Amino acid sequence: MTLTQPNTGLAWTTGSHACSFPPLRITISKNLFLENRLLRVQIGEIPVTLTNRNVPEWFNEITADIIEFLKLPANWDQEGAPEIDNSVAIKAICVLNDLINKNTARPYTFPTPHGGIQFEWHLEEHDLELRFLPDRLLLLYTDPDEVDYEMHYDYEDYKYLLDDIAKYVKHINN
Amino acid sequence: MDAPVGLHDDDDLWRRIPCNKIIEGKPPINYIVPNRRKNGPKCRPSTLAFSNNSKPHVKEMSVLIAKLVLASGRTAGDTCNTNQPYLVSFKVGLVRNDPFNREVRHTPNSAEYAHADVVGEKDHKLQKELTRQFKWVIEPDPSECDQ
Numbered sequence: 263m264t265l266t267q268p269n270t271g272l273a274w275t276t277g278s279h280a281c282s283f284p285p286l287r288i289t290i291s292k293n294l295f296l297e298n299r300l301l302r303v304q305i306g307e308i309p310v311t312l313t314n315r316n317v318p319e320w321f322n323e324i325t326a327d328i329i330e331f332l333k334l335p336a337n338w339d340q341e342g343a344p345e346i347d348n349s350v351a352i353k354a355i356c357v358l359n360d361l362i363n364k365n366t367a368r369p370y371t372f373p374t375p376h377g378g379i380q381f382e383w384h385l386e387e388h389d390l391e392l393r394f395l396p397d398r399l400l401l402l403y404t405d406p407d408e409v410d411y412e413m414h415y416d417y418e419d420y421k422y423l424l425d426d427i428a429k430y431v432k433h434i435n436n
Numbered sequence: 437m438d439a440p441v442g443l444h445d446d447d448d449l450w451r452r453i454p455c456n457k458i459i460e461g462k463p464p465i466n467y468i469v470p471n472r473r474k475n476g477p478k479c480r481p482s483t484l485a486f487s488n489n490s491k492p493h494v495k496e497m498s499v500l501i502a503k504l505v506l507a508s509g510r511t512a513g514d515t516c517n518t519n520q521p522y523l524v525s526f527k528v529g530l531v532r533n534d535p536f537n538r539e540v541r542h543t544p545n546s547a548e549y550a551h552a553d554v555v556g557e558k559d560h561k562l563q564k565e566l567t568r569q570f571k572w573v574i575e576p577d578p579s580e581c582d583q
Contacts, residue, residue, distance in 0.1 A: 330459050342490035375487045384470045402560050412560045
């Protein structure tokens, strides 16, 4: 399924759900749950359907945190940070939902100073950061030998992005 | 106001780490995570703590020149506040000796003579190196980096 935002013409096709770029009001009353699992999250006027139900309990909390980040005013960090971009929030939620399973460790989740969202995992031998910026996704990985890897992904090729990131995310699945 | 001072590679810079209580009913947003390195402190700053500020058309990260703060008779604690309660230090040479031609400019203002900016790109390599080589000056409680 592909959704195209009429105002922008932008679309982000992700197979069974879609993420677009709505500069719209936030409504969270339409979130859908089934047996305590989040099935759909409403960001602006865009309902984002979450297809992966095999998620740990922390997923709902992280999603709620991200929706809270969308309420941050500009300059929330007192260093000129812009508001968090709705489309970035959608991408962060979608990618996280598609990557994780019930055994995935809970990430630290932060708004970034440049309008994005960052997930961080710091396990015994691995550091993994996923930095969702308005125009791209950065993967930052440090292996057990303290060697750093940095990858930049275009959001346009979602399938490739997911496949590639999955190679690193396996390290944070228990 | 006095003229800007010269800086040596082994001079210490202080970077304040934010901890913002912004969302009602939620814990403060801090950039503090567990440090998995052996023999290090339990917590360390996230790489995000070493980002440029978001002012348009500039690539600056605010810091303080430690020797100027101390020369003014103040302590590290005097430079912190509720929203920036923690402080790390790192060497001038770490941020300016690199291929990006970063520089550290003493940029005193009316509120803080010791203010400086690390000017230039802060790529992940530098951010990560700062999380390895920093030292806490004012350290958070270890519980701050618990989930």
